[in-house]
Amino acid sequence: MIYIGIFVLVYNKGYQEFDDVLASVxxxxxxYSFANKTIAGDFPGIWDVADYTVPPQENNAIFVTTNAILTYDQEQTKCPEAVSAKDFCNNDEDCAPMTTKAGGNGVRTGKCVNSSQSENKVCEIYSWCPLENDTLTGTPLLTSAENFTLFVKNNILFPKFGVSRKNVPPNLTCQYDAINNTLCPVFRLGTLKDVVRAGGIASDAQRFLDRGIKTDMTTSVETTALIASQPANSGKPHSLESEY
Structure with a gap:
């Protein structure tokens, strides 16, 4: 009987009550990043979090801009169709007015005009002009985005017991390091990119982490010093991996 009591109470923790956990992240x-173009205009300037985090809040997600196609001073007027739309012509008869082309950027005016992108003529269109140039360069606009930091705050609550835990240490000044600081919830974006590359998906590294971060939270709310494996106020994530 003593053995059964010890097994049930201590090993299987039969003395405990249980509660569903509520969590929020x-x-x-x-x-900051200095770039040769800004949202305000075609001139060098600073990008801050309000510029590159769009939208400001998402459900269980973040979006950080590392590259952008910026088109300034657009207005509704007439301009040559983009070469990418392949709306080529030889004369006005090839551009029936008030018609559109699948994949085009506007409504034809009825004129065949010279293209600013090619020796071939294209149909003129009513549109927001100048048209966007969708060609991305090999170098991201925000070249210092790898040094941005991501803070992941995880709160858990056991409502039945009124106990809450979080993964934020006091006086948070750390930055995650896979060897020396594995429990810090502040990550350099370049470090997250390295996690993706280490997972064997080098092509995704150029897009940083577009999959996910999975944290494993281990906490103890026990008050009995003999049983508790961690201090009663502890709550620490103990792993980081990119989720595929």
């Missing part, structure tokens, strides 16, 4: 990105 919030994220915050910080950092």
């Amino acid at each position: 919030s994220t915050k990105v910080k950092g």
